[in-house]
Amino acid sequence: MDLATNDEQMVKRALSGDPEAFGEIVRRWERRIFALAFGMLGREEDARDATQETFLAAFRNLRGFRGDAKVSSWLHRIAVNQCITRQRRAKVRGETGLEDEAEKNAAVFALPLDASPARTAEKIERSVAVRRAVGSLPPDLRQVIVMKEFEELTFQQISEALELPLSTVKSRLYTALRQLQMRLQKFGE
Amino acid sequence: MPNMPNVNGRPICHRAEDLVTYLYGEASETDAKDFAVHLQQCDACRGEFSVFQQVHDSILVWRNEALGSAFNPAVLPSESTVELTQFVRRDRKLTALAALREFFNVAPLWLRAATAFAVLLLGGLCGLALLTISRSWNRPVQLAVGESSKVADPNKEPKYTQQDVDKAVQKRVEEIARLNSQVALPKGNETSAIKELTVNRSRNQLAHNSVQPKTPRSRGLSRREREQLAKDLRLIPRDEDELPFVLSYEPNQ
Numbered sequence: 001m002d003l004a005t006n007d008e009q010m011v012k013r014a015l016s017g018d019p020e021a022f023g024e025i026v027r028r029w030e031r032r033i034f035a036l037a038f039g040m041l042g043r044e045e046d047a048r049d050a051t052q053e054t055f056l057a058a059f060r061n062l063r064g065f066r067g068d069a070k071v072s073s074w075l076h077r078i079a080v081n082q083c084i085t086r087q088r089r090a091k092v093r094g095e096t097g098l099e100d101e102a103e104k105n106a107a108v109f110a111l112p113l114d115a116s117p118a119r120t121a122e123k124i125e126r127s128v129a130v131r132r133a134v135g136s137l138p139p140d141l142r143q144v145i146v147m148k149e150f151e152e153l154t155f156q157q158i159s160e161a162l163e164l165p166l167s168t169v170k171s172r173l174y175t176a177l178r179q180l181q182m183r184l185q186k187f188g189e
Numbered sequence: 190m191p192n193m194p195n196v197n198g199r200p201i202c203h204r205a206e207d208l209v210t211y212l213y214g215e216a217s218e219t220d221a222k223d224f225a226v227h228l229q230q231c232d233a234c235r236g237e238f239s240v241f242q243q244v245h246d247s248i249l250v251w252r253n254e255a256l257g258s259a260f261n262p263a264v265l266p267s268e269s270t271v272e273l274t275q276f277v278r279r280d281r282k283l284t285a286l287a288a289l290r291e292f293f294n295v296a297p298l299w300l301r302a303a304t305a306f307a308v309l310l311l312g313g314l315c316g317l318a319l320l321t322i323s324r325s326w327n328r329p330v331q332l333a334v335g336e337s338s339k340v341a342d343p344n345k346e347p348k349y350t351q352q353d354v355d356k357a358v359q360k361r362v363e364e365i366a367r368l369n370s371q372v373a374l375p376k377g378n379e380t381s382a383i384k385e386l387t388v389n390r391s392r393n394q395l396a397h398n399s400v401q402p403k404t405p406r407s408r409g410l411s412r413r414e415r416e417q418l419a420k421d422l423r424l425i426p427r428d429e430d431e432l433p434f435v436l437s438y439e440p441n442q
Contacts, residue, residue: 038255123250130251148213149248150256155215170206177209177241184244 007071039146040083054079133183141176
């Protein structure tokens with residue numbers, strides 16, 4: 001059975017009062033939504049929170065779900081909105097300084113023990129620069145690059161999920177890559 | 190390539206969309222071959238392809254470091270091996286004490302200090318409120334007596350026993366009896382009797398004041414009142430019969 005068809009059926013079952021149906025939707029999409037949230041927000045804790053909020057919002061608005069859109073598009077839109085809201089709040093709170101330190105520490109533990117200090121430092125710096133570069137992209141460019149790189153969706157899937165023309169998705173991805181390259185140069189100096 | 194626009198000091202080719210399609214391996218076989226040929230001829234596309242490849246690799250490194258290289262968002266987890274909603278943050282149930290401890294561990298120093306100060310302030314205010322309430326419970330009834338209102342303090346008020354009261358009553362009865370006995374004094378002793386009466390009254394008044402709250406000071410007796418008082422006390426005879434001697438206006442009698 002097709003996954004998309006299954007999603008629609010699951011939503012119908014959830015609406016008819018099946019308690020397991022929505023759990024199945026969560027099980028199917030949580031990895032992708034988490035990957036999207038991680039790419040958008042850059043921190044695991046924030047990504048978990050955003051994933052949870054996404055599914056909570058989806059559950060609350062289940063009755064408002066229109067059958068003409070795909071469940072994946074619907075979930076992606078909710079997730080992107082959650083991430084943008086969280087980032088806006090974080091910007092208001094001024095949460096920037098400590099994030100880099102936390103990210104560096106996390107990257108140190110993620111590296112193999114036999115890596116040389118110079119190589120380790122270089123990789124850490126690079127990771128932090130990439131995260132900052134992705135984080136500084138405008139939301140419309142960021143969501144495309146994250147869906148491509150983190151969710152590993154095809155251009156066609158991104159086009160369907162965001163309800164955008166295929167050429168627009170490719171154009172946005174190209175622009176995002178160019179801007180990332182410029183930002184990486186800037187942050188790497 | 191001719192007709193190549195220049196953006197940010199770098200030439201770009203009109204085949205930007207083909208470039209990203211080729212980069213992510215989504216071009217069809219024919220399109221991929223075509224673009225590969227183009228890539229060898231176009232400096233702009235070759236340069237961008239190289240740069241974009243580096244950016245893509247950097248993002249992959251970051252992603253693998255953060256999520257683990259085994260992370261594959263497309264793979265559905267099997268129910269037997271992966272716990273349901275493993276990527277959803279679960280709310281931990283903490284006891285109040287544990288939550289407080291965690292708050293103090295996470296909170297910055299100024300926030301901890303402010304919280305401690307607020308708690309101390311709250312405790313002090315509660316103590317003060319309790320003290321005020323307990324005082325108001327123990328406060329004696331305010332007595333408005335005389336010109337000035339004074340608070341009768343039960344701790345400072347002298348306490349009288351039944352014996353003391355009996356004694357005072359007995360003394361007072363004796364004084365009255367003595368005064369009655371002095372009524373028959375000769376006229377020459379009137380002044381001294383009145384004086385004694387006044388002194389006794391003053392004493393009685395003092396004794397009375399020591400027992401009871403102060404009363405407003407009474408004004409002095411007028412002459413007429415004094416005479417009336419003397420009559421009442423039989424210091425001045427009412428009838429001629431009672432006079433010790435007869436007063437006559439007639440000099441010849």
